[in-house]
Amino acid sequence: MKAIRYSEYGTPEVLEYLELDDPVPAPGEALIAVRCASVIPGDWKVRAGNLRDMFPLSLPTIPGRDGAGIVVDVGEDCDWTKIGEEICFVTEHVEPGSYAELVARPRGMTIPKPPNIDFAEAAAMMHAGVCAWIGLVETAQVSAGQNVLVHAGAGAIGGMAIQIARETGCHVTTTCSASNADYVRSLGAHRVIEYDRGNFEELVSGQDVVFDLIGGDTHERSCRVLRRGGTLVWLIAREFEDVSDKYGVACRQAVIHDRRKTLERLAERVAAGILKPQVSGRLPLDRAAEAHGRLERGDNSRGRIILEIGDGS
Numbered sequence: 290m291k292a293i294r295y296s297e298y299g300t301p302e303v304l305e306y307l308e309l310d311d312p313v314p315a316p317g318e319a320l321i322a323v324r325c326a327s328v329i330p331g332d333w334k335v336r337a338g339n340l341r342d343m344f345p346l347s348l349p350t351i352p353g354r355d356g357a358g359i360v361v362d363v364g365e366d367c368d369w370t371k372i373g374e375e376i377c378f379v380t381e382h383v384e385p386g387s388y389a390e391l392v393a394r395p396r397g398m399t400i401p402k403p404p405n406i407d408f409a410e411a412a413a414m415m416h417a418g419v420c421a422w423i424g425l426v427e428t429a430q431v432s433a434g435q436n437v438l439v440h441a442g443a444g445a446i447g448g449m450a451i452q453i454a455r456e457t458g459c460h461v462t463t464t465c466s467a468s469n470a471d472y473v474r475s476l477g478a479h480r481v482i483e484y485d486r487g488n489f490e491e492l493v494s495g496q497d498v499v500f501d502l503i504g505g506d507t508h509e510r511s512c513r514v515l516r517r518g519g520t521l522v523w524l525i526a527r528e529f530e531d532v533s534d535k536y537g538v539a540c541r542q543a544v545i546h547d548r549r550k551t552l553e554r555l556a557e558r559v560a561a562g563i564l565k566p567q568v569s570g571r572l573p574l575d576r577a578a579e580a581h582g583r584l585e586r587g588d589n590s591r592g593r594i595i596l597e598i599g600d601g602s
């Protein structure tokens with residue numbers, strides 16, 4: 290199979306486009322012909338070696354945290370799918386990933402592809418949707434009537450988070466650049482704070498929940514806009530000093546997992562047309578390095594960059 294692989298940590302140039310042996314599905318696994326794979330910020334951070342303590346890789350490795358494709362073979366005792374089924378999957382950073390023509394996955398790391406979206410949107414749904422769901426639903430436990438501030442609403446996770454909070458019945462404020470204000474409104478944000486035109490902490494107050502996808506000084510600034518007793522939920526981004534006690538707010542990490550129940554709840558809402566995964570651009574598999582470069586420079590918004598394998602359809 291054709292795949293992207295790297296043998297050492299480094300710049301995007303360490304990503305090689307190679308011919309590798311096809312994976313063989315283990316008992317209970319399906320072999321998936323990948324049509325689309327997402328490129329996520331974690332992919333470049335792992336490749337650069339920035340997260341090597343958290344994700345100890347055995348190199349060489351194939352990157353890619355999620356994707357979507359078609360089952361082309363099954364291992365022994367694999368009775369949960371059949372050849373031809375359209376499927377979405379996740380792979381852990383420490384496993385052979387999705388930047389490849391083929392990947393083998395057990396049932397627990399897959400869900401059927403919602404029929405109303407294409408493979409690119411299906412890939413974009415997976416990790417981005419899971420992170421937004423775990424952050425707002427499982428960690429913050431948002432409920433109708435709450436005021437929720439979602440940072441980085443024009444990003445892949447933020448875009449899903451806006452939709453989840455809106456569907457729950459929250460009043461949703463989000464931060465993004467002025468150029469993306471109309472875009473985040475189209476996803477359901479009630480109020481938009483353009484971070485390049487003003488400081489959100491001077492414009493917002495009394496929030497029940499802040500979803501912080503940025504870190505650094507955004508952490509303290511977010512504590513200031515929460516009501517006392519409010520909740521700040523964070524994902525690993527820029528390092529920050531936890532000052533939540535000083536402001537009388539709770540600070541909770543959204544710890545990302547890939548439990549199938551969570552994948553299913555997400556996919557149900559996508560299948561019902563309630564949530565729409567966002568795709569910012571499409572590139573062929575052999576241009577993975579270009580996609581990494583764009584993410585690393587902060588040159589991506591409005592959803593996931595998708596690597597298409599074959600024609601991606």
Ligand SMILES: NC(=O)c1ccc[n+]([C@@H]2O[C@H](COP(=O)([O-])OP(=O)(O)OC[C@H]3O[C@@H](n4cnc5c(N)ncnc54)[C@H](OP(=O)(O)O)[C@@H]3O)[C@@H](O)[C@H]2O)c1
Pocket residue numbers: 329330331417420440441442443444445446447464465466467469484502503523524525526527543545584589590591592593
């Ligand atoms: N396990 C974990 O903890 C975990 C899991 C997944 C992701 N993450 C982290 O979560 C972060 C977000 O991931 P993602 O996939 O959503 O990234 P993404 O799609 O690349 O999002 C980038 C977005 O960030 C926005 N942004 C940049 N600076 C901003 C600021 N000062 N205020 C508001 N928005 C700003 C940009 O908005 P504009 O385009 O409008 O400038 C851009 O749309 C990343 O740092 C990622 O590594 C952590």
